[in-house]
Amino acid sequence: MALLCFQSLRMLRSGIRCMSQNAQLVSLTVNDKTGVATLSLQRPPVNSLNLELLTEISSALTEATDNNSRGLILTSTNDGVFSAGLDILEMYKPNLDRVKEFWTKLQETWIKLYQTAYPTVAVINGHSPAGGCLLALSCEHRIMVKNFTIGLNETRLGIVAPPWFIASMVNVIGQRQSERALTLGHMFTTEEAKNVGLIDEIVQNKAEGTTQAEAFIQKFAKIPFQARSLTKTWLRNKTVESLVKNREDDLNMFLQVVTQPNAQESLGHYIQSLKNKATK
Numbered sequence: 001m002a003l004l005c006f007q008s009l010r011m012l013r014s015g016i017r018c019m020s021q022n023a024q025l026v027s028l029t030v031n032d033k034t035g036v037a038t039l040s041l042q043r044p045p046v047n048s049l050n051l052e053l054l055t056e057i058s059s060a061l062t063e064a065t066d067n068n069s070r071g072l073i074l075t076s077t078n079d080g081v082f083s084a085g086l087d088i089l090e091m092y093k094p095n096l097d098r099v100k101e102f103w104t105k106l107q108e109t110w111i112k113l114y115q116t117a118y119p120t121v122a123v124i125n126g127h128s129p130a131g132g133c134l135l136a137l138s139c140e141h142r143i144m145v146k147n148f149t150i151g152l153n154e155t156r157l158g159i160v161a162p163p164w165f166i167a168s169m170v171n172v173i174g175q176r177q178s179e180r181a182l183t184l185g186h187m188f189t190t191e192e193a194k195n196v197g198l199i200d201e202i203v204q205n206k207a208e209g210t211t212q213a214e215a216f217i218q219k220f221a222k223i224p225f226q227a228r229s230l231t232k233t234w235l236r237n238k239t240v241e242s243l244v245k246n247r248e249d250d251l252n253m254f255l256q257v258v259t260q261p262n263a264q265e266s267l268g269h270y271i272q273s274l275k276n277k278a279t280k
């Protein structure tokens, strides 16, 4: 409690204000001087995206809009893992009602993040496989700390990246590079990701990443907000519409693929291999 008060006091002095008071799995703060919001994922141990975390991310994105944020930095409180992607336990031997809600919330969160009116920057301060990579790809600018990995590795798990995951990557690195990376399930090192254009900047640590992210958002200070946001909408509309118009089909396809016995078997082996690794 004392620590909380001390932290709040320190944040107030530096002009950082806490939003989303009820959130537990994310923290949303805003810098009152710049209007830039920071959304930090904080679901231990690895920010895997389960229904509850997705719900909080989605609410925080709306809150940042309602608060007229000038920009948003997406990052993790865990220096080591940005996000481990979708929580595999949501997809392994799933409860049908819950897994439907989970996928629908994932769709909603991606649609919101992909279309925010404000500029978005991912400060990728750790590994970022699959769904973690999707979050980063949905931002307008990616800054990554050295010595980590990022990519859409679904094929390695015996599952498939849905078309909107694929489109998000194609829009950033193009068809040829995406085809090679996705079919192999390749995880890029920070250096490789920079070379292929998957990330825009390499930094030494999160603090440097945050400074660079603020500088990126500051570039838009003199660009009229609505002109910028409408341009972004039109640039991204085709990609988003392809999901918006087919959400039900996308959900059914996901359920069909993920409940296949061979997909369940692959997920089961994968969970076991992660657990074995963790106990070594």
Ligand SMILES: CCCCC/C=C\C/C=C\C/C=C/C(=O)SCCNC(=O)CCNC(=O)[C@H](O)C(C)(C)COP(=O)(O)OP(=O)(O)OC[C@H]1O[C@@H](n2cnc3c(N)ncnc32)[C@H](O)[C@@H]1OP(=O)(O)O
Binding pocket: 045, 046, 048, 080, 081, 083, 084, 085, 086, 087, 088, 089, 127, 129, 130, 131, 132, 153, 154, 157, 159, 160, 161, 162, 163, 250, 251, 253, 254, 257, 258, 271, 274, 275, 277, 278, 279
């Ligand atoms: C139109 C529709 C098309 C149909 C599509 C159908 C299906 C596909 C659907 C969706 C696509 C899928 C997207 C995904 O995001 S799948 C998830 C992919 N993620 C990964 O492969 C990452 C796995 N994790 C790791 O590689 C590592 O954990 C790490 C992120 C590099 C971090 O390493 P670190 O050493 O720091 O941690 P540990 O490995 O020791 O892990 C700690 C702890 O966390 C558990 N864990 C890790 N990742 C996940 C996860 N994604 N979900 C759930 N749990 C995870 C791990 O098992 C350990 O648990 P323990 O209990 O042992 O402590």
